Amino acid sequence: MATAPPIDWFPLRLSLEVATLATFLSLLVGLGLAWLLTNRNFRGKNAVDALATLPLALPPTVLGYFLLVTLGRDSWIGKLWETMTGSPLVFTWRAAVIASTLHAIPLLFKSSRAALESVDTASERAARSLGGSEWRVFWHVSLPMARRPVLAATALAFARSLGDFGATLMIAGDIPGRTQTAAVAIFDAVESGNTHTARVLVLVVAATTALIVYAANRLERSTGGER
Amino acid sequence: MIDVHIAKTFPSSGPESKGFHLAVEFEAQPGVTILYGPSGSGKTLTLDAIAGFTRPDSGRILLDDRILFDAGAKFSIPPRDRNCGYVFQSHALFPHMTVAENLAFAAHRLPRLERHRRITELLERFYLSELAGRHPRELSGGQKQRASIARALIAQPRILLFDEPARGLDTELKSDLHDLILELKRTLNIPILLVTHDFDESLALGDRVLIYQDGTIIRRGTPLELLTNPGSTTVAKLVGGFNIYEAEVLALDPARHTSRIRIANQDLQGPHLRGCFKGDRVTLCNRPEDMRLVDRPGDNRIRVTALTATERPQSIRVDFGTHFIADIPRDHWATARETSPIWLHLPPDSLRQL
Numbered sequence: 001m002a003t004a005p006p007i008d009w010f011p012l013r014l015s016l017e018v019a020t021l022a023t024f025l026s027l028l029v030g031l032g033l034a035w036l037l038t039n040r041n042f043r044g045k046n047a048v049d050a051l052a053t054l055p056l057a058l059p060p061t062v063l064g065y066f067l068l069v070t071l072g073r074d075s076w077i078g079k080l081w082e083t084m085t086g087s088p089l090v091f092t093w094r095a096a097v098i099a100s101t102l103h104a105i106p107l108l109f110k111s112s113r114a115a116l117e118s119v120d121t122a123s124e125r126a127a128r129s130l131g132g133s134e135w136r137v138f139w140h141v142s143l144p145m146a147r148r149p150v151l152a153a154t155a156l157a158f159a160r161s162l163g164d165f166g167a168t169l170m171i172a173g174d175i176p177g178r179t180q181t182a183a184v185a186i187f188d189a190v191e192s193g194n195t196h197t198a199r200v201l202v203l204v205v206a207a208t209t210a211l212i213v214y215a216a217n218r219l220e221r222s223t224g225g226e227r
Numbered sequence: 228m229i230d231v232h233i234a235k236t237f238p239s240s241g242p243e244s245k246g247f248h249l250a251v252e253f254e255a256q257p258g259v260t261i262l263y264g265p266s267g268s269g270k271t272l273t274l275d276a277i278a279g280f281t282r283p284d285s286g287r288i289l290l291d292d293r294i295l296f297d298a299g300a301k302f303s304i305p306p307r308d309r310n311c312g313y314v315f316q317s318h319a320l321f322p323h324m325t326v327a328e329n330l331a332f333a334a335h336r337l338p339r340l341e342r343h344r345r346i347t348e349l350l351e352r353f354y355l356s357e358l359a360g361r362h363p364r365e366l367s368g369g370q371k372q373r374a375s376i377a378r379a380l381i382a383q384p385r386i387l388l389f390d391e392p393a394r395g396l397d398t399e400l401k402s403d404l405h406d407l408i409l410e411l412k413r414t415l416n417i418p419i420l421l422v423t424h425d426f427d428e429s430l431a432l433g434d435r436v437l438i439y440q441d442g443t444i445i446r447r448g449t450p451l452e453l454l455t456n457p458g459s460t461t462v463a464k465l466v467g468g469f470n471i472y473e474a475e476v477l478a479l480d481p482a483r484h485t486s487r488i489r490i491a492n493q494d495l496q497g498p499h500l501r502g503c504f505k506g507d508r509v510t511l512c513n514r515p516e517d518m519r520l521v522d523r524p525g526d527n528r529i530r531v532t533a534l535t536a537t538e539r540p541q542s543i544r545v546d547f548g549t550h551f552i553a554d555i556p557r558d559h560w561a562t563a564r565e566t567s568p569i570w571l572h573l574p575p576d577s578l579r580q581l
Contacts, residue, residue: 122319126375128306129278129313130333131382140332144323 011185022100030108064170111153233286264439312384517577
């Protein structure tokens with residue numbers, strides 16, 4: 001009986017690293033945008049809302065194409081990056097982080113905005129009248145009061161980043177040992193008939209995702225219990 | 228002292244909504260000033276404008292010698308720098324912090340040593356020391372109330388704003404709250420503005436009452452002045468409890484400051500009536516507690532038959548129909564209800580022109 005080829009764990013490790021970084025970045029951007037749209041009135045507010053939600057609705061390949069055009073070696077951002085760092089941005093693990101971040105932002109932004117909007121206005125007003133700066137009110141009052149739905153959204157965003165395929169493939173490519181994430185590696189393994197690798201990776205990714213979704217649901221369900 | 232002179236318009240947002248216009252102007256000295264009136268008359272909006280939560284379209288707000296807001300100069304101090312202690316109807320304690328942490332949040336601008344001393348002092352003063360480590364969900368309504376007042380006092384505010392603090396409290400807690408506010412009035416020499424729907428609360432706490440209706444202050448005075456002389460039918464109805472009569476002027480006697488009037492087909496002696504001529508119709512009012520029951524006819528006595536009698540804490544409220552409602556002392560009613568016929572005495576000086 002032929003022994004199964006050894007599993008290359010690099011794609012899984014890369015996926016976890018990319019997802020962690022992308023979740024962190026999307027949390028920063030998503031929360032920032034949510035705060036801005038909840039607390040400030042400005043022209044173009046609806047446009048910002050629509051723009052931040054767009055990656056959720058766009059086909060991943062379309063998003064990937066836009067990223068390729070915006071960040072490619074011929075674009076000004078791409079050129080600037082290359083001048084500063086000496087290496088291109090596309091087809092690197094960094095590009096995978098950008099793709100995953102953009103996909104995760106709408107999830108975090110939408111949920112955080114809903115969560116921040118549901119925070120008791122009187123508590124925020126009390127915090128301001130007690131001498132709290134906007135940052136202090138957000139950090140010590142609004143965010144802790146909205147933490148459960150925000151954490152639930154963060155968990156989902158992590159799961160979403162872990163499984164990103166289309167946009168990642170478009171902008172980061174499929175370079176084994178460099179940019180090949182778990183989702184891309186599964187596709188590759190199936191294509192090349194390496195069912196053992198595909199099964200193991202599918203099992204690990206599915207189990208991790210199921211665990212995260214379970215945790216997110218628990219967080220969501222206990223949202224109303226504390227207040 | 229606070230000097231408020233503001234206006235703000237909320238335009239109609241659709242065919243169902245009328246829009247709202249607030250235009251108020253008042254001064255409040257140290258002591259308790261009551262903002263009294265129906266829901267939606269602009270009382271809380273006034274507090275919000277003073278605290279900086281809402282920006283008036285025009286006007287000016289001065290707290291002592293400090294400008295908090297000036298529309299003309301496009302100047303507005305943010306809420307965090309206004310030094311207003313706001314006590315919210317919902318208490319607005321931070322649910323994820325303990326009582327001590329709630330107070331510490333308010334104390335963060337104080338010097339480190341002063342901070343601890345001030346928190347301990349207020350926890351003790353408001354009987355919260357034992358509860359310092361508890362979260363708001365573990366406190367009773369009265370404890371939450373005390374914690375929210377203590378928190379508002381941490382930074383030594385220059386004005387205290389109470390938004391319907393007694394709403395939803397039972398009689399005992401309400402009485403405790405009133406004692407607390409009266410103590411604050413005695414010990415803090417700052418203006419205290421208190422929004423309420425309850426005129427009994429205004430009487431218990433207020434040095435001065437501003438009566439709000441539809442975004443304006445329609446009358447101001449001491450609670451007792453408003454109780455004895457509401458000045459208009461609207462105010463009499465808002466303050467509540469008045470008997471309101473439509474009367475015909477039969478004669479005027481300016482020399483004796485009296486008049487003859489007819490109420491419900493009864494000729495009575497009335498008070499001096501401003502700006503009236505014989506034959507005019509006027510609206511008068513009096514308080515149910517100003518009337519007495521007597522067992523024989525005479526001046527200003529109307530023969531009556533009781534329709535209903537309701538127990539009140541201090542008296543029996545008897546309805547004689549035709550707008551005559553009287554609060555009769557309990558022992559007096561025990562005798563009078565056995566007597567027939569009976570007469571209701573309306574002292575001329577109890578009748579006020581509206």
